Amino acid sequence: AHIVPPTGAKGMNLAVSDVNFLARGLEQFYRQGSSERLERYTADALKRVWRAEYFSWWMTSMLHSFEDASPFQREVQRAELENVVASRALATALAENYVGAF
Secondary structure, three states: OOOOOOHHHHHHHHHHHHHHHHHHHHHHHHHHOOOHHHHHHHHHHHHHHHHHHHHHHHHHHHHOOOOOOOHHHHHHHHHHHHHHHHOHHHHHHHHHHHHOOO
16 A cells, blocks of 8 residues: 555545556566566556656645745745646646546
């Protein structure tokens, strides 16, 4: 199981991704006798998990109000959101991470 905040239903997405990667590894092992994908499974899974963790943290940091935020932190948060809305590249990165297209 992956411990991630519920931002974008990442826990379920990661679980489905895990099953997909594991199925590919098992298929390769039983059809071709190669354990390459199975041996890479943990490293590949952790890469996806940490990317999802980062995305969830980033979205939460950008979209939620924090009582103890300083005026500077609130302005940085506002500026970051404005940048995402104004930038095609940042909006694309948000969309790709949201749907797990990586």
